[in-house]
Amino acid sequence: MEYLLIIISAIFVNNIVLAQFLGICPFLGVSNKLSTASGMSLAVCFVITLATVVTYLINKFLLVPFGLTFLQTIAFILVIAALVQTVEIVLKKVSPSLYQALGIFLPLITTNCAVLGVAINVVTKQFTFGGEAHMLGLGEATVYAFATSLGYGLAMILFAGIREHLALNEVPKAFRGLPIALISVGIMALAFLGFSGIV
Amino acid sequence: MSKFSLITKGLLKENPTFVLVLGMCPTLATTTSAMNGLEMGLATMFVLILSNIVISLIAPIVPDKVHIPVYIVVIATFVTVLQLLMQAYVPDVYKTLGLFIPLIVVNCIILGRAEAFANKNGVWDSALDGIGIGIGFTLSLTVIGIVREILGSGSVFGWKFISGDGMLAFVMAPGAFIVLGYLMVLFNKLAKK
């Protein structure tokens, strides 16, 4: 039951893009086409989940025991950068077809603040799924990270659909491109506000 | 390029928010009030100037293949320094801005300026570039903050001019996107003239 609450709240209520403002740059950058948007979402999904598990373990078994939690930021970003690089190399060797699909997105992900944001949130914030406030365990953290990245994918794919339609419309000149995109996201976020309170 | 235009270009021609469209996450998330926007802008400017200076100094000796990791380490170091300083001397501000202070590391403005400017220019110019872009970013954030605070809470820098509440949606997530969108339209209109 608690896992279900985590999933619903991470995807809809606290959607990472529309409510937490993380990973906006790639969200605006690659949502022009549905195909690239879904590729990016898959890559982000993969990296967020993996990075959260790894940084969670590093925090628990290295930083906390040695009293080095002030190094969280720098340690996490280095781990994420190395991880993304490794994933890229491994993918290239193991599954060239998947690499073809995700390859171009991977280097962009290091500077996607969604990855670092989720990793830091999971180890510093208390969560209140199902009433009591507590820090997440490894299992919950993994589910939370995965669900969050699903929320990212959902927002991204929905938005890419909207943008494909926008491109066909006559938009006033000053609104063309990002301004109209941002306003559309705003309206989408307004719709997502309707989910708040269900968990 | 003259020294003066290095600073002023950040305001209009290369405004990081409205023209380069970089660093959107803190721009949207921390501008719930004018003061928050201003503080976030200043925090980012601190890291930007220092990282620009250091990167312009070390760029000639950093091997090409590892330049990104090296830059990230430099930036992350300054962010951690900023975190420690803020916790020590302005704990309240640190609490309000929360997650978005460590996230300065992945703010594309900083790595972007390192790549596009600091690694091919001198120390002095890079510092000025940092100041210029930093001021542009701070001003943009403050303006967005002011608009959202006026519409959302009916106040400016905490000074309330209506009794009761404003339009809450503008303090919440949707308002951030919409305000930024419309300000961008306005900026486009004015900049074209």
Next chain:
Amino acid sequence: MAAKSSLINMAACLTGVCLVCAALLGFVYVVTDEPIKAAAAAEAQASIAKVLPEGGSISEEFSSEAEGILGYFVQTSADGETTAYAVKTVTGGFGGPVTLMVGVLPDGTVFNTSVLSHSETPGLGAKCTEEKSAFREQWKGFKGVLSVKKDGGDVDAITASTITSRAYTKAVAQAVELVKSLGHE
């Protein structure tokens, strides 16, 4: 421009940069360690003082196993009598945990409350942080039934923020519960 890459200069460069950065961070950490602890302590002191009657000395922090209690402090008068408790308590609000400092008199009357941290919606639930609001004023000397009026209690909820008000009330109730259980010992 950038130097040519070779395995040796890449390794040397990365090591060098990391060493310098580590040294700098270590230095800043040592310098700021004291002020950070002082700031945290000052904040804790201030939040305790805010919710307790004036005078008396405040004890070290005690820990408790009770649900939602992060710790508590005991205030004693000059002649050693317990005059009040300050309880740090947490519950789940609308947007995340709501952490309060609650001052409770030994008979279970609430003296005052203050918010330590929260992530409620700005303009709605976040109103619980406005010190002069009716919601906050009602806690001074509160001794009624600890649940919101909608649930049959005596607490006036914040308009349109019932969940936050419930969480706040529950946190206060936890604190009062703890003080009552301490009194029986």
